[in-house]
Amino acid sequence: MEQQIIPEIGSLGLLRFVWRQLTSMRTALVLLMLLGIGAIPGSLIPQRSQNPMEVSKYFTDSPTLATWMDRFSLFDVYASPWFSAIYILLFISLIGCVLPRTFELYKASRALPPETPKNLSRLEFYQAWEGNGSELELASTWFQKNHFRIRISDGSLSAEKGFLRETGNLFFHLALILILIGVSLGSLYGMKGDAIVNKGERFINTPTSFDSITYGKLFNESSLSPFSITVEDFIAKYDPVTNAPKDYVLTVSVISKPGATPELKTVRVNSPLTFGSTRVYLQANGYSPVVTVRDSTGAVALQGPIPFLPQDGNLRSIGAIKAPDAIPQVGFVGSFLPTYERSKGNGAISVFPEPLDPRLLLSVWLGDLGLDSGRPQSVYRIDTSVMRQIGLKALKPGQTFTYTGGSITFEGFLPWVNLQVVRDPGKSYALAGGIVAILGLLASLFARRRRIWIRINGSQIEVAGLAKNGAPGLHDEIAEFVTAIKGEK
């Protein structure tokens, strides 16, 4: 009895099988489609990185659903394991496809064009005529002038041109890898921080100066550029008809490193400050009411500008004024209205973003602010659960509200700007990748690979050509070639 031998695949064979499957064009196509489809949910479901408030609304409205959605990373689609898996597999597939083709192209570019086929008359654009003997020489000159690569054989020339197509195609795909490298470098070594700075204040670029800061896994705090920025002036102009912003101009004095002389600079929405790979953007603006709070002893418990957060296009802003040093502790839940108006349905509103008739609306709360408990809390909100409301008041600039236990004076207001500091060491790679990708794409879509042959058979001249991928235009080129070697003007 003969035993049939089943060849074992073995682990190496299995690996080879998987590699071949992964780098096949069909797999690449499926992965490409998956990448597109996988990107869809992130555009329809709110994402933590863009809209954390909307995400937390999901969790309060339908916690079970939100928890399940979170298990599939639907609130962080673009950083999710499954989305990463798709693009990593796609890039592996891409590398597996591009590398062998690069070697092939390299070999082909060093080899001579293929031999002139025996039977030219079977090929496209075949022509034959009686020659005078000088054709080969003229043909050789013409080929060289037009940058064809030539193989010279006995009585015939074989010329080829258009490797640019494949080269461009390869560069396009390699550029995509470069973009991916740029993106990864940016997310590993980059940082992004936001800081609210009042007019007249100075911002120093250290981690503690930021209201919020996120950075990559390999980011090193010492790589923060040691610059400082003083907000000298901020002017916002709005359209009187539509209330839409027309222009934001921020004037700052910049000290690029300790000891350097300050320089005056202008920042606009589309023109950030640049310090190497770090840029500083003007991302938002609002108002900080300036207040003085006195406690029951008459001592000043708090004085200065308090940033309020804008809630709508007319900069109705809300915020919290906390005076933990006052005796007793006092807090104010406030809203600032640059142009005050009382509407029937909505109470006090702002009708224009510039301060034409500013008002500070306050509700006064006495009791424990909870700041000593160590629990983190927002600077824009007050937990009033253990406090007692003792008054409500709307103040114009310069007015004072006196309540049992102290007083608050609305001295005026200052504009604030949100400076966003972004360090992205990978972006120049991504940009280079983008430029190479476009150039490669253009070359791969518009360059044509083609061959032209010429043979002398006795006194008969034969010419033929071949266009790869059915590219158009060879007909005209051969006509031009024939005209040139016939010596006709």
Added chain:
Amino acid sequence: MSQTWAYLSNYLVYSAMGVYTLSFFAHAYETAWAVRTPESSDSTEGNLLTKTLDYKRTEKVARIATAFMILGFILLFAGVIARGVSAGRVPWGNMYEFSITGALAFSGAYLGALRKYDLRWLGLFVSISVLLTLGTAVAVLYRPSAPLVPALKSTWLVIHVSAAIISGGVFLLANVVAASYLYLENMESKGGRKEWAKRLPALEVLDQLSYRLVAFVFPLWTFAVIAGAIWAESAWGRYWGWDPKETWAFITWVAYAAYLHARVTVGWRGKKAAWLCIFAGSTFLFNYIYINVWGTGKHTYSGL
């Protein structure tokens, strides 16, 4: 002064709509009146019910239709320019302006392709869709001419948006061609082309044409996305942030990349390729309509 220009722009857009309507009717006439009913003398031969088409009868009307289309394009072009002058900037600040410029790009893509290919049969469709777009723009999307918000004040507005609008016009034209392919393919498989459809190009021609259009404009779309990224880097502090509009631009890019690979490398032709082309084109339309009107994110400039 700027008011005068804004009114002028409105009049030009209205006039363009009038002329496109004339073009539409001329195209419709061409298609319908080319039908020659059998003459009574033929009835003895038994082909009583066969109607034939004779485009010689309507050739003049067809030429007029194209002439109207060109005139409409010129008026609309002037209207878009006047809108830009009235606001002192490029006319791409809100959805009304995107729409009139998009309609301009679409009819421009058609007229451009018409120089090289015999596409006059598409004129009926092109004129009606331009009319519908302009009608929606004027009736629903219209906003008074106003200056740009600060984030849009950049040279990149000109570069990024014009590249995106031109790409969009050509993508849609490719979609229309692919859809005609599917329609005619279906008709042929059910027993041959009807009389009126016999003049339309062969299936292979349509198949090739939609591919050519996509291959031609795909680099421009790539450029539009990259130009957008460069602009976003200077305006928003990051070059890519998966904003809904960015995401859908990316999806469109990936879909067309898949289409090109499917055609060039895997060798898809015909029905499958046409469906993929239409899918890719609809991601662009979805981005334009849904994300602009109902979407969130940073690209909310529709003014709605």
